[in-house]
Amino acid sequence: MAAPDPDPASAGDGPGPVALVIGSSAGYGLAATLVGLRTHRMRGLGIAFEAPETGRRTASAGWYRTARTAELAAGADFAFLRDDAFSDGVKEEAADLLAARFGKVDLLIYSIAAPRRTDPLTGEVHHSVIKPLGTDYRAKTLVFEDSAPRIGALHLPAADGAEREATVQVMGGADWQLWIDALQSRDLLADGFRTVALSYVGSDITAPVYRAGTIGAAKQHLEDTARALDARLGDAGHAHTVVAGAAVTQASTAIPSIALYTSILHRVTADRWQTPVDQAAALWSRLTGAAALGLDDQGRVRLDDWEMNPEVQAAVRTAWDRADTDSISTLADTDWFRDQVGRLYGWHVPGVDYETPAETTVPWPAPAGLGVTTHSS
Known part of the structure; x- marks a missing residue:
């Protein structure tokens, strides 16, 4: 993921906003962190739960992404905590650090996707699942065998009520609200404070297993939480x-x-495809007032117009219906997808000689003077 070049016009000459990015080591959280640091002089704190190197394996991919992000942001007044964002302890530690170093928070970006969460109030461990609701899900799926793509068949049984509720507990808005509670209890919300949580709607093609499934139930809870928080903040x-x-x-x-x-x-969108960094740049423009917020009728900020364009969706549906093993290479960018997945873990990166040994012992970034501690996983 390429970081944007600094844009002095958008950043201004003074210090940037104080931000807390929860889930800063991957996906849209990482993209928002990069854009905030490189183009908006963002100060503050990123939180990610990444595994360190052991004697038997390297650190997690997000560990190395965070180290590289810190290099790109050299000189920025920003720190990274490595801990479980769901825990009360990291909320207290983050609040202590923010209060001591930065004062009140202007922006909180919540971008967490996790397989499980321990409820800090009850101690119960909830496990998220990706399943349809109501009826089983049968659909096409992309399979790579010896690097060659083929179309396979997928069958997922419907989730039960307990699985649905557990997924909502992990991926819904409960933890996001606890973060706001923790900061508000310490009087750490600045006037004009904004908070956003990343969500997804997607196509009706994937709706049975996503928006109409267990994850969709969690996203609906997240959106309900947003409306409740917005009303509470007034x-x-x-x-x-x-x-x-x-x-x-x-x-x-x-x-x-x-x-x-x-x-x-x-394949359908071609040069209209929007990367996470492209979308994060658009989000920052809206959050800083450089562009209209662009709310839909449910109060959500929409960055997906390029995907949900009716002509785009119609073309995707036509290709989806036609796709089989013989035609898939002409209907879809399967090589691109495989390479993108590889890059998430450091593979298929242009210009890298994978025959050359690489240093895997990389310290977690702890900028001098911030008083940051890190915890063993």
Whole structure:
């Protein structure tokens, strides 16, 4: 993911906003962090839960992405905490650091996708699932065998009520609200405070397993939470969900059928495709007032117009219906998708000689003077 070049006109001459990015090591959270640091002089704190190197394996991909982000942001007044964002402890630590170093927070960006969450009030561990609701899901799926793409068949059983509720507990708005509560209890919300949480709607093609499934139930809870938070903040601030467009991320690649859908979408949109950084740049412009916020009738910020354009969706549907193993290479950008997945983990990066040994022992970034501590996972 390329970082944008600095834009002095957008950044201004003074210090930038104080921001807290929860989920700063991957996907849209990483994109928002890069754009904020490079073009808006963002100060503050990023939080990510990444595994360190051990004697048997390297650190997680997000660990190295965070280290590289810190290099790109050299000199910025920004720190990275490595801890479980769902825990009360990291909320307290983050609040302490923000209060001591920055004062009140102007912006909180919430971008978490996780397989499980421990409820800090009850201690119960909830596990999220990606399943349809009501009826089983049967659809095409993209499979790579010896690097050659083929079309396979997917069958997912419908989730039960407990699985739906557990997914809402992990991926809904409960933790986002606890973060706002924690900052508000410490009087750390600046006048005009804004908070956004990343969401997705997507096509009716993937709706049965996404928007109409367990993840969709969680996203609906997230959006309901946004409206409740916005009402609670009143004149002091605003809360919104942000509906981003499709992307190849660690989270999205776990969703059944999304590989096929995204590969077709990329072929259809061609140079109109919007990367996470493109969309993060548009989001920052809206949050800073450089562009209209662009709310839909449900109060959501929409960044997905390029994907949800009716002509685009009609073309994707036509290709989806026609797709089989013989035609898939002409209907979808399957090589592009495979390379994008590889780049999430450091592979298929142009200009890298993979025959040359690489240093894997990289410290977690801890800028001098910020008093940041990191915790073992």
